[in-house]
Each structure stands twice: as structure tokens, then as C-alpha cells.
Amino acid sequence: MTLSQPVNIVSSRFGLENSFTLDTYLKTGGYKGLRKALSMDPEQVTQQVLTANLLGRGGAGFEAGRKWSMLKPNPVRYLVVNGDESEPATFKDHYLIEKDPHQLIEGTLIAAYANQVNQAFIYIRGEFALGLERVQQALNEAYDYGAVGRNILGSQFSIDIVVHPGAGAYICGEETALIESLEGKRGFPRIKPPYFPAVIGLYGEPTIVNNVETVSNLPWIINNGGSSFASYGKGRSTGTRLFALSGRVRQPGFYELEMHTNTFRDLIYAPLLGGGIPHGNELTAFIPGGASSPWFGPDHLDLALDQDEVAKAGSMLGSGSVIVMDSTTCPVRASWRLVRFFARESCGQCTPCREGSGWLEKIMSRIEQGRGREEDLELLLDVSDNISPSLSWPPQQTTICVLGPSIPPSILSALQLFRDSFLLHIKEGACPYG
Amino acid sequence: MARFSDENLAIATQIISLYPQSRSALVPLCHLAQSQDGWLTPDAMENIAELLGLQAAEVLGTASFYDMLHTEPVGKYLIGICTNIACMLNGAQEVLEYAEESLGISVGNTTEDNLFTLEETECLADCGKAPCLQVNYRFFGPISNEDFDELITNLKSGSLGSQIPDHGTINRVLRKQGLAVSMSEISSQRAEADKQIAKRKAAQAALDASQKGEGK
Ligand SMILES: Cc1cc2nc3c(=O)[nH]c(=O)nc-3n(C[C@H](O)[C@H](O)[C@H](O)COP(=O)(O)O)c2cc1C
Ligand code: SF4
Ligand code: FES
Numbered sequence A: 001m002t003l004s005q006p007v008n009i010v011s012s013r014f015g016l017e018n019s020f021t022l023d024t025y026l027k028t029g030g031y032k033g034l035r036k037a038l039s040m041d042p043e044q045v046t047q048q049v050l051t052a053n054l055l056g057r058g059g060a061g062f063e064a065g066r067k068w069s070m071l072k073p074n075p076v077r078y079l080v081v082n083g084d085e086s087e088p089a090t091f092k093d094h095y096l097i098e099k100d101p102h103q104l105i106e107g108t109l110i111a112a113y114a115n116q117v118n119q120a121f122i123y124i125r126g127e128f129a130l131g132l133e134r135v136q137q138a139l140n141e142a143y144d145y146g147a148v149g150r151n152i153l154g155s156q157f158s159i160d161i162v163v164h165p166g167a168g169a170y171i172c173g174e175e176t177a178l179i180e181s182l183e184g185k186r187g188f189p190r191i192k193p194p195y196f197p198a199v200i201g202l203y204g205e206p207t208i209v210n211n212v213e214t215v216s217n218l219p220w221i222i223n224n225g226g227s228s229f230a231s232y233g234k235g236r237s238t239g240t241r242l243f244a245l246s247g248r249v250r251q252p253g254f255y256e257l258e259m260h261t262n263t264f265r266d267l268i269y270a271p272l273l274g275g276g277i278p279h280g281n282e283l284t285a286f287i288p289g290g291a292s293s294p295w296f297g298p299d300h301l302d303l304a305l306d307q308d309e310v311a312k313a314g315s316m317l318g319s320g321s322v323i324v325m326d327s328t329t330c331p332v333r334a335s336w337r338l339v340r341f342f343a344r345e346s347c348g349q350c351t352p353c354r355e356g357s358g359w360l361e362k363i364m365s366r367i368e369q370g371r372g373r374e375e376d377l378e379l380l381l382d383v384s385d386n387i388s389p390s391l392s393w394p395p396q397q398t399t400i401c402v403l404g405p406s407i408p409p410s411i412l413s414a415l416q417l418f419r420d421s422f423l424l425h426i427k428e429g430a431c432p433y434g
Numbered sequence B: 001m002a003r004f005s006d007e008n009l010a011i012a013t014q015i016i017s018l019y020p021q022s023r024s025a026l027v028p029l030c031h032l033a034q035s036q037d038g039w040l041t042p043d044a045m046e047n048i049a050e051l052l053g054l055q056a057a058e059v060l061g062t063a064s065f066y067d068m069l070h071t072e073p074v075g076k077y078l079i080g081i082c083t084n085i086a087c088m089l090n091g092a093q094e095v096l097e098y099a100e101e102s103l104g105i106s107v108g109n110t111t112e113d114n115l116f117t118l119e120e121t122e123c124l125a126d127c128g129k130a131p132c133l134q135v136n137y138r139f140f141g142p143i144s145n146e147d148f149d150e151l152i153t154n155l156k157s158g159s160l161g162s163q164i165p166d167h168g169t170i171n172r173v174l175r176k177q178g179l180a181v182s183m184s185e186i187s188s189q190r191a192e193a194d195k196q197i198a199k200r201k202a203a204q205a206a207l208d209a210s211q212k213g214e215g216k
Helices: A022-027 A032-038 A042-052 A064-069 A092-099 A101-114 A129-145 A175-182 A212-216 A218-224 A226-230 A264-269 A307-312 A331-345 A351-368 A376-387 A404-417 A419-428 B006-017 B022-037 B042-052 B056-063 B092-103 B145-157 B183-215
Strands: A078-083 A119-124 A161-165 A207-211 A240-247 A253-258 A283-287 A321-326 B077-082 B116-121 B133-135 B138-140
Touching: A022 A101, A022 A129, A032 A101, A032 A218, A042 A064, A042 A101, A042 A218, A042 A226, A042 B183, A064 A207, A078 A101, A078 A175, A078 A212, A092 A101, A092 A129, A092 A212, A092 A240, A101 A119, A101 A129, A101 A161, A101 A212, A101 A218, A119 A129, A119 A175, A129 A161, A129 B138, A161 B022, A175 A207, A207 A212, A212 A218, A218 A226, A240 A264, A253 A264, A264 A283, A264 A321, A283 A404, A331 A351, A331 A404, A331 A419, A351 A376, A351 A404, A351 A419, A376 A404, A376 A419, A404 A419, B006 B022, B006 B042, B022 B042, B022 B056, B042 B056, B077 B092, B092 B116, B092 B145, B133 B145
Parallel strands: A078 A119, A078 A207, A119 A161, A240 A321, B077 B116
Antiparallel strands: A240 A253, A283 A321, B077 B133, B133 B138
């Protein structure tokens, strides 16, 4: 297999000692992108991001530049950077936060300048204690250096950044729940419309919400130009992504790869990347984009790491997290564990999600424990259909946010791939995987 | 002591000043209270409510939504073992069972000496090091049974020292200063910037129109 040349856009400092300090950051070109951005008009900065075609890295993959262009003109507006990372098997933002906090701050400043916001918040998952310390430390350094605060780097532009800790709730990663949480409330998602953050966001004011990795790309884009960024990848999938690889692989970890150019097989098997499956076992399935995305079987291994191609094949690249299962993995158990996660994390506002996720968990749990009933597979479909009618892809939404509707496609894909295994659990009351 | 100490009250006041609306400080203040007392006491919630102009019930109602905010006492060390998918695929259930057995408690409980509370957690975003766990939100992984024993021994002997502060402290780096620019000053700067942007847009539109006109 031929791998594309490594490209390091967001992870270039990961290998350096003390990669998180201002000293290291300045020695490696830090804050040059901000300086350049400040010499441009805000609209020109947005134009570069549009040219780069930077897709949001938080899950939905919406073009960052287009989102910015949609920000409602208003005397007060805000920027919130989403560092709540809690999607199962997603762990890229964790390291972007810990290893390169200045890159995150510089990116935040560039986005704040382009959108001329009044204040910026970096919301960090509460469980990232080291990350919170690193970002606060970096922010203190950046204030001293003059990169944040009043008349940044000698320009007319001033802005304050505040680091805000979460406190443990997956749903707060959803952008409107994130905003509620930042307002000091329970993390209940708001209904869209009318609550599109770009129109009615934080404190009711227009707000940009961008993911940590999205924002971390900005210094490079401004330094090198949007068209250089767009020269990596293909079609709409430009630049790189920090893929998080986990599960049954020899070398789990995060790998920054050019979009589109490599395949899932490359990521999982290349000696310098995943290195294959332990003990030379067979891969039985993989999840291409975080726990909310439908599973693929081995026949999809040669699919490109490309947002649109994965979507066309019936799943999503989502948060860029790839989970590998092998012949030691009980698919029923894996699928049950994911359902239990969603049932636990459902915020409870919408009946189909709150009740449906609990039902699905109960049914999956009894199948997994060998107490399943013949009619349970039908029942799974029926309950799923009540959460997301017609079970289509992408799922139909009857709820306030997409947490609920994203549960059925994951279970149904497991059921499709491993029907025999489900039936064996039900008929024999036993798990062949022990 | 469960109300904020003088020192923490000063920190609380600074935190509140960072937000356009004071209620935003609710969760950060709950963390601050936990760092002082190890958990979120009724007195602390009362104190936070006073500072934010809320009812104590509103603080409790919000705090109870969040897994990290503990309205009951927990041990000095909160051990959270992830059993979500990547960890599960790599033996997390076995680690959890081993932990229960070796600490002599089941998930959700605290040892009699109040040293350890055991929790089963959802994905901790360190799946590359599966199976992994956190002690007071500091990461360890991958973890074998032997690693777990060693960790417990070290925690008991205190040899991990400041690497793991007592439960409740998540961020030991204080913000050095309040806001550098007042919110009203920023608002007037932005209004000025908006005017300039509108002017540039109008000029560009005029230029485009005249070029179009020439092209005819
Ligand atoms: C249930 C749920 C959880 C989410 N969790 C996260 C998260 O942890 N981090 C994140 O950046 N986006 C998360 N998102 C996506 C956000 O709603 C939002 O689309 C994203 O932060 C926008 O940033 P981007 O455009 O830069 O990707 C989540 C969405 C849903 C529905
Ligand atoms: S879909 Fe589920 S998580 Fe989303 S708002 Fe409704 S109940 Fe809450
Ligand atoms: S699944 Fe355990 S840390 Fe992510």
C-alpha cells in the first residue's frame, strides 16, 4: 500500500518537548498567523477560510467559512470553541488541547477577529484536568505576550478569551446544549429553528460554535493561504484530519492524514499507522466516525477517508474516530454497550429519545445476557422506528437534537452485519465469544 | 468550613466578573467549592446562590445534571474506570471487576477509610490507551490488574504526591487577570469596526457596479 506523504497541519508540534509552552510555540512560527490575519480585513480572513473549504471537525462537517458568513450582523456576538469531546472513541481534541494549547488560542483569536466577536470562550470538558491547566497557563502567557487582551500585537483589535470548564455530560457537546451549559444551566439542547447559534446563541446573541480541531487549523490556513490547504485532499474533503484509531489494533492512537488520499485499510493496517490487528486476527467490523455512526464490514475497508464518500456508503466520517473490532469481539455486547451509553446520556427532554433509548438498552441487554426472545429483533426495529421513523439514512429527526435519532442506525447496522450472532444469543442463550 | 474562604471568595469574584451574565459562573464556582471541600456541600451551594443572585435550589438543580459535581461526600481519590467501547474491546470489564474485588467495594461506593470512591465512566477520550482510568481526573492507561495494584499502593503511600491533588481540584492554574477590556468598550469598538466593514462593502459594490457598467 502506498501512503501519501505525511502532512502535519495541526499535529506538527506533538513530538516536541514542552510543546505546550509559549517558548516552543514562538520558536516554531507561533502567532505568525494571527499577525498576518490582523494585517488583513476581517472579510479577507473569512475569504481564506472559504477558499480552504475547511469542514467543521466536530461531527457535522459543515464548512467553517460558510458558517461564519451566516453569522447574523448584530452589535453583540460571541465565539464558543467546543472542547467538550465526549463522543465514544473520539480523543483528538484531548491531545490538541494538551499538546498545543497556543495553537488553539491562536486559532480562536483568528476566528474571533474574522467574526469581530465581543468575547470568546473555550469550553473544555471538565475531565480534562491537565488540558484545563495547560490552556489556562498558555492563556496567561498569551496575555503577557500581548497576543490576547487589549490592542493585540500592537493592532487596533482587542478581545478577551475565557476558559470555561464543563462538568461531565456528553450532551453538552451538542452546540445548543453547550451554550445552555455555558449560561450556567443544565445542558438541554435548544430546538432549531429558531435557536440556530448563528442567529440566537449565547445570551440570545448571534454566536459561532466551532470545534477545537477546526479552530486549530486556522493558523496554518492563514500562514499558508486557503488554496494551499485546499490542495490537500480532494473535492470537499480538504486538508488533513487527526484520525483517532482505537479498539482491536496493534498501534492505537491519533494519526494526522491527508483527507481522501488514504483508505480505512491504510489507517488500520499500515505499519506506521495502526499496524494491523493483534495476533493477526481477522477484522470483523469497524465504526468509521465515532459511536454515532453506522458500522461497516471488511468489504468497506478500501473506502477513502473522505467525508462525502463515507456518507455515500451509508455512514459518516463524523468526529474522525475509527473503532476496530476483530474475531474476539462480541458484536452484540459492543452494540449493547453503545446503546447503554446513549440511554445514560439522553438528556430526557424528548420522549422518543428518553423512552426509546431505555427500551433499546433493555432489549439489547437481555439478548446479550442470553435471555433474549424470538420476537426481540422485531421489537428492536419497532422501537427504532418510533425514535426515527422509516429508519432511513441519514436518520429522520423527531426530536430536539440528533442524539436520539442517531441510536437506531448504529444498532441496525450491527444487526445487519451480525444477524447470526444475534440469533445465536437468542436461540442458544449463550455468547460464542465467552 | 463550607462557605468560601476569603481567598476563594476573591477567586470567585474574579470568575464572576469574566462573564457577561453572572449565572455563567455557576459551574466554575461549583468546581471551586469542590476543590475547597472535596464535594459540593449544601452550605457551598447556598453561598454560590447568594453570589449569583439565585436560589440554592437552582444551584442544586443545575449541579445535579453534571456527573462531576458531587452533592454527597466522595473519597479522597475518585477512581473512574472507563468501560465504553474502545476500553471494553480491550478488557475494561475485567479491570473494573478486579478493582471492585481489590478495593472491596462495588461501583458507586466509597471505602470505609474514605480513601477511594469507585465509578464506572463513559468514554474518557483516551481510547488510544485503552483500557484506561482516571484518578481525580488524571489519566492512567493502559491499565492491567498489576498496574491497578501498583497505583493503589502508590496512592496509599502518597508517593504520587502533587501529581494527583485531592478530589475536587481540576485546575490549579489561576487566571492571572480579569477582563483586559471592558464589555462596553468592546461594544463601541465593534460598532466602529462594523461601520468600516459596511463602508468597504459599499465601496466594493460600487466598484463592481461601475466595472459592470464599463463592460457593457
Ligand atoms: C449529541 C451530540 C454531541 C456532540 N458533541 C460534540 C463534541 O463533543 N465536540 C464537538 O466539537 N462537537 C460536538 N457535536 C457537534 C456540535 O453540535 C457542533 O456541530 C460542532 O461543535 C460545530 O463545530 P464545527 O462546525 O467546527 O465542527 C455534537 C453534536 C451532537 C448532536
Ligand atoms: S434527542 Fe435526546 S438528547 Fe437530544 S434533546 Fe431530545 S432527549 Fe435530549
Ligand atoms: S472508550 Fe475508554 S477512553 Fe474512550
